[in-house]
Amino acid sequence: MNNIRYDFNKITDRTGTNSLKWDKYKDALPMWVADMDIEVLPEIREVVVKRAEHGIYGYTTVDSEWSGSYINWWKTRHSFEIRKEWLRFVTGVIPAMNLLIRNISGEGDNVVIQTPVYPAFFNIIRRNKRNVLENMLIYDRQERAYSVDWTDLEAKLSDPETKIMILCNPQNPAGNIWDKETLKRIGELCEKNGVTVLSDEIHCDIVAPGREYTPFASVSEINRSISISFISPTKAFNVAGIQSAAALAVDPELRKAAWECFETGYIDEGNYFSTDICKAAFSEAGAEWIDQLRIHLWNNRKIAEDYIRDNMPELRVIPSDASYLMWVDCSAVMKDSVSFVYHLERKAGVMFSAGKSFGGNGDYFVRINLACPESMLKEGLTRFRAGVASYGVQ
Template structure:
């Protein structure tokens, strides 16, 4: 690994900070929810402390500087041109998607997602009285691909598709060719495409994700919350070049009270995009090395579990099919037996039931602890089940 300037090694005690990851459940080692256990980029912390020193924390507007930070980031890193007129501010990607579902579809409509996929997609569709339609990804030889024949048929039945790129939980960056085919099929069937690109910056070093190119039916959801671990500030944007769609979305988000920002959010976003690029590039190196540690460990110490090859996110998708144990049972066993909390694959769709999702965005000390607990749990499970491993 290259020389690392920033601190990605210190183990930070996050307990008793009202932390979802560490305080919501009483687990020794939570490696489930998608947030990182690293110190935030110093420029972000410095900016927040400077703002906190001002003694008034009243209502806040969204400054032009925030939109300019987004524009500069996507121009520099992805050669993607955006304008302020094509953006709307929101408190988060999922609140944005929820608003879009309400204003762009009707109750009872089907909305297409590609499973296994981020479990909140299911909730946000069903909680809005819409129905989930799954275009199940094909898993062959340790890799995933899109079933385009199935996608073509099912897009004819829906008004909206939600895409995840890079994809959570499988960590795949969809190719330009895949995105073009998806776009063509959505145009063919007059389907609105929402592209959730929240994990876009978290790719392997020297690899870039492929943004969905602007089109009249495409809406992109963007945020620095995963890249810089600032989800607690609740900030994102919606981007589309379709002014008619954007006006509808803005109106709905205003009705839903999801278009305002808290007093620290814009400060954090601007410091992330304008002053923390070097930190992010080092983070990507650290996460990549963590992936190699997991890959080598499973290969040598726990070959019964296979790592699904991935090129993005800090979430690893572990193929546990050889254990022949339902993922919910396996996840709960690891928690009760080892205090290790990994996400059950079934939460991401029925076709995820042979898998676990593991968050590796943590210091190597915690990562190696988690791998040891995983092995010990599988060995204990083997004893109980008499010879599976």
């Protein structure tokens, strides 16, 4: 833990702040929903305080500095040159994809997702009366790894009713960073079958030290012509409560349709704080902070991996290159993640996400949020161990 300049181990009391994570299961240490128990970059707090002090919080425009901050960040951090006109402010990745599903597909059409994956994907497909086509990732229990089932993916994309594929790049929960070849092949298959790709890249800035993610649209002309990507500072900079993201569409026709759909849904206007926060995050100070944070998060991951290996050897941690979420195979001790998680909450005082809602083989897993101070993580792991020991015992 050398060279850590920020105090990622500071405990900040979030009770009484309407925190979803802390309010929902009051008696359990919350290690479920994906936000961090870590205070933001000091420069973000400064811009919030400055704007709050102004005293009038009216309608707010999205200026060119906002797009400039994304352009500069993707160029310097992700080697991808974005043009200003490709970007549009949206109030969230999920609200934007929800509207696009309604716009690009019709009722009864198929949307392909690769499971296990972020549960909200199921909701925005099913509640819009579209069908979820699960391209289940292949799980190698021995190798503790997931990979793409290409035969199944090809079959599902070639179904004439399939109109959209939602890609999670990097993948939540297992943390795959999809490589260039995989992204290229997905792009080619989707193009061949007339399928539009919505690439959710919200977790892209939290990758293991030394690793890098590849933006879907950076890979090829084909990928650029069939996709709309979503990028945002909210996960990496712990500002999910500001409801802010950017849609990135290169193809003029696709872009026109998408922008119209965001305008119709009134999701293209920033709130009073969001654009300044975004600029503060995608900055030099933000780059330094995020690099230090990644060291902290992968240190936490190592603590958790070691603890589980030494104390709950029957469980299997899936090694991850991205996000602060840990996907743990608990199939040796349970067959129903919902009742297991309920037990952990009620009897052991720790709350994880049940894997079932992620689809695929998720019901054998729990997802643990590691983004917290080290002491909190250790307390959560101790409770986890007690909960595993008492599960199924009368």
